[in-house]
Amino acid sequence: MKADRTTDVHDVEDLLRLHAPQVLGALVRRYGHFDPAEDAVQEALIVAAGQWPEDGVPENPRGWLIRVASRRLIDRLRSDEARRRREETVAALTPADAFVAPPPGEGPAGLGRAPSEDDTLTLLFLCCHPALSPAAQIALTLRAVGGLTTAEIARAHLVEEATMAQRISRAKRAVRGTEFRPPEPQDRDRRLAAVLQVLYLIFNEGYTATAGPALHRPDLAREAIRLTRAVRRLLPHEGRVTGLLALMVLTEARAPARTGCDGELIPLDAQDRAVWDRTAIAEGTALAEEALAQGPAGDYQLQAAIAALHDEAARAEDTDWPQILALYELLVHRTPDPAAALGRAVAVAMVHGPRAGLAAVDALAEPSAGRYRLDAVRAHLLERAGDHEAARAAYRAAADGTLSDPEARYLRARADRLSP
Structure with a gap:
């Protein structure tokens, strides 16, 4: 069953960003090939971006993407397997029946349990693997979980696309062979801290760019908030996650007043507070209060509380x-x-x-x-x-x-x- 044939392009883009990490996680969990799986998902996203605005969004968009991506991956694995047979004259490494794509009616590509947002969190843990540098963690997270192209990530970091491509490739090689599963309980807190730190760094770079002609990079800031919301849906009672989301929302609420008409910086005490996003401030304040109630006050909860006090002041002198x-x-x-x-x-x-x-x-x-x-x-x-x-x-x-x-x-x- 199809949706209305004239689907808005921006709605399709939002839908693809939502499902991309879950689709990638499902393929990596099933086949264990991170790099080719990501390429297959990107190909499926390109096909969807071309078809859905005209033909309408499928009833099960995630299942559609998994089917298309898995078939692309299967074709690639088959091709690689054939080449290895010709070049090395050895037996195939994977049984042939593992590469049989299921018909459309057999669920989401026959990948075992249905994919869920748990795959998004597991993918975040993989992208923030301790073997990677912070710069590599950020680049791989934006590529694999955020769905940004290499060119977009390169522009955000003011480097050449080839340089960013090399950084992402090295990161993928570093995590190659890592089992796609959540960290063990004894390692979970440390790995979650790394995930939140990466999201925090992405947001900071979006809110106040460290270099270049623009002060604010709203695409990066929005992406960090979107990913943090996804983590919070999975961990709604984790105070650190709620606190980080509150901090981002409260800080981004001031963005409209941070620059003048010519892009000049306006300090906090001189900003027109009538321009601040009051809806976002109300949400962020509620999140900050919830975060403080969810356990001992950590770094993100305290920073969110400070941001709330700034945002609640009607005038600078009322702070x-x-x-x-x-x-x-x-x-x-x-x-x-x-x-x-x-x-x-x-x-x-x-x-x-x-x-x-x-x-x-x-x-x-x-x-x-x-x-x-x-x-x-x-x-x-x-x-x-x-x-x-x-x-x-x-x-x-x-x-x-x-x-x-x-x-x-x-x-x-x-x-x-x-x-x-």
């Missing part, structure tokens, strides 16, 4: 800085993250004055990366303390240290404003 400082104290006690320590220094300045904040900044260890953020905070506090000459120098040092064009323009403008 509950003493409460934010108390939350940062808990956060810094839990994590060595330099960003948390820097956030605490800003909160100290807002509660106890800029000189106290400067003392807190000076007490921080010099970061190995992201030094410009420390310089930017120091410049802001020096300006508030009235030391304009030192603030100007710190603003310029921060501008020289960032690779983000909008951040550099903003910091240089602040420095120029303080020129005699």
Whole structure:
């Protein structure tokens, strides 16, 4: 049975993104060939993207994709098998009957149990395998679970497509042969922490790009939120997951007010809060409260609570800085993250004055990366303390240290404003 023949292209794209990781997970679980399985899924997605907008979406879109992808994979495995027979004159490695594609009426490609979103989570665990570097984990997650093309991932990271293709290929080789199953209970927490960290890094890169002409990359931010929602559907009572989703939703709610008409950066205290997404703020606040009720307050829950306090303030001067400082104290006690320590220094300045904040900044260890953020905070506090000459120098040092064009323009403008 078909849906309306004129299906919206964007609806089809959303549907394909939803089902792609489940289809890939089902094929990898059944056949154990990650790389060719991913190629087969991509081919099935291309076919669907061409057919569904005109012919309508099948009644069981996931089953349709699995059937098409599995047949493409079977054809490839058969071809590889034949080549090996010719070249090596050895027996086939896989029984022939394993490559028989079922007819359309026999369920989703005869892959044993029906695929589910559990496969999405297992695929995330695989993409965030501890053998991979964080950069490789992010690239493989966006490719295999997010469904982004190699070109899209390369553009998001401002590298050549060939470079990103090599990174993804190396990541696939590193996890080749890994059994497709959830981690053991004793390893689950550590692996889940890696998954959430990757999603957090993807969101941060989308919300504040580390380099390039744009401050905000909404495609990456939206993708991180979408994937985190998928994880939460599977783990609805996991406080870390709920907290991370709350943090993302509350932070992204401020995105419409972060840049001006020419793309210039607008700091938090100068943003037009009427432009903030109030629906998202209501959802994020509810999620933050739920996350805190789901167990001991972890890093994501505390950061979400801080974001909620910022979002709930009708004006910058209404922000509950003493409460934010108390939350940062808990956060810094839990994590060595330099960003948390820097956030605490800003909160100290807002509660106890800029000189106290400067003392807190000076007490921080010099970061190995992201030094410009420390310089930017120091410049802001020096300006508030009235030391304009030192603030100007710190603003310029921060501008020289960032690779983000909008951040550099903003910091240089602040420095120029303080020129005699």
